[in-house]
Amino acid sequence: MAQPGTFTEADFTMVPGQMGPKSARALLAVQETISSWATPYAYLEIGSYAGRSLSMHVRDPDCTYALSVDLRPEVTGDERGDVTGYNLITDQMMRDNLRVVCSDQDMAKLESITGTSADVAQRKSRRKFDLAFIDAEHTVRAVVADFLNILPAMKADAMIGFDDTLIVYPALEAASACLAHRGLRHRVVYTRANIGLILLGRYVDRELLMRPRLLSSADEARDRFHRFYAETVLRPAGTKRSA
Ligand SMILES: C[S@@+](CC[C@H](N)C(=O)[O-])C[C@H]1O[C@@H](n2cnc3c(N)ncnc32)[C@H](O)[C@@H]1O
Numbered sequence: 001m002a003q004p005g006t007f008t009e010a011d012f013t014m015v016p017g018q019m020g021p022k023s024a025r026a027l028l029a030v031q032e033t034i035s036s037w038a039t040p041y042a043y044l045e046i047g048s049y050a051g052r053s054l055s056m057h058v059r060d061p062d063c064t065y066a067l068s069v070d071l072r073p074e075v076t077g078d079e080r081g082d083v084t085g086y087n088l089i090t091d092q093m094m095r096d097n098l099r100v101v102c103s104d105q106d107m108a109k110l111e112s113i114t115g116t117s118a119d120v121a122q123r124k125s126r127r128k129f130d131l132a133f134i135d136a137e138h139t140v141r142a143v144v145a146d147f148l149n150i151l152p153a154m155k156a157d158a159m160i161g162f163d164d165t166l167i168v169y170p171a172l173e174a175a176s177a178c179l180a181h182r183g184l185r186h187r188v189v190y191t192r193a194n195i196g197l198i199l200l201g202r203y204v205d206r207e208l209l210m211r212p213r214l215l216s217s218a219d220e221a222r223d224r225f226h227r228f229y230a231e232t233v234l235r236p237a238g239t240k241r242s243a
Pocket residue numbers: 016017018019046047048049050051052053054069070071072073076077086087115116117135136137142
C-alpha cells in the first residue's frame with residue numbers, strides 16, 4: 001500500500017465482518033501510516049471473526065506476514081453483556097472469505113491460530129510485529145490481558161490499535177499506566193471512530209496519516225465512554241446478544 005488511497009472503504013465490505021464504515025476509514029488511515037513507516041510490515045490481529053479487518057492487510061503487498069488469533073468461543077464476555085455465536089464462524093470459513101479477494105501469494109503470508117492472545121508466543125514465525133489490532137473480547141480485563149500478552153511480540157517501534165474505545169476506554173488507560181510503570185515511551189491517540197492507538201518507540205514523535213477531524217482528545221474519548229457506559233452497561237441487565 002505504498003500510495004494512500006490504494007484501498008478504499010468499499011474494499012472492506014468485500015469480506016464479511018463487523019467493522020462499520022467509520023472504523024474502516026480509521027483503520028485504512030492506520031494501515032497507510034504503518035505502511036509508510038515500516039515497509040515491509042508484519043501485522044497481528046486478535047479477533048478476526050469472518051476476516052474483514054484482516055483482509056486489508058493480507059491483500060496489502062507491503063504486509064509480508066499476518067497472524068490472526070481468534071478463540072471463536074460459543075460465549076464471549078462483553079461489558080454490555082455476553083455475546084453468543086462466534087463459534088459459528090470457523091477458521092476455515094474465514095480463510096474461504098479471504099480467498100475471494102486474496103491471491104495464493106497473499107494467503108501464503110497468513111498464519112492463523114484458534115486460541116487467545118496468550119498463544120501468540122506459539123506462532124510458527126519468529127517475526128515481531130509493526131502493527132497489532134485488538135478486537136476480541138470487549139471487556140476491560142480481556143483487553144488489558146491481550147495488550148500485555150502481545151507486547152513482547154511487538155517491535156520496539158510499533159503501533160497497537162484497540163477497537164471500541166467506547167466500551168473499553170479504561171483498558172487503554174490501564175495499558176498506558178503499565179507502559180509508564182515499565183519506563184516505556186508511548187503515546188495514546190484516540191479517534192472519533194472509537195479506535196484507540198498506542199504508539200511505541202520512535203513512532204511516539206510521528207504524526208499519523210489521518211484527517212484531523214477523525215482524531216479526538218482523551219477527554220472526548222472518556223466522555224463518549226461515560227455516556228455509552230451509562231446508556232448500555234448500566235441499563236437493566238438484558239439477555240445475551242448474538243454475534
Ligand atoms: C468483534 S469480532 C472481530 C471482528 C473483526 N475484526 C471484523 O473485522 O469483523 C470479535 C472476535 O473475537 C473473537 N474472540 C472472542 N473472545 C476472544 C478471546 N478471548 N481471544 C481471542 N479471540 C476472541 C471472537 O471469536 C470474534 O471472532
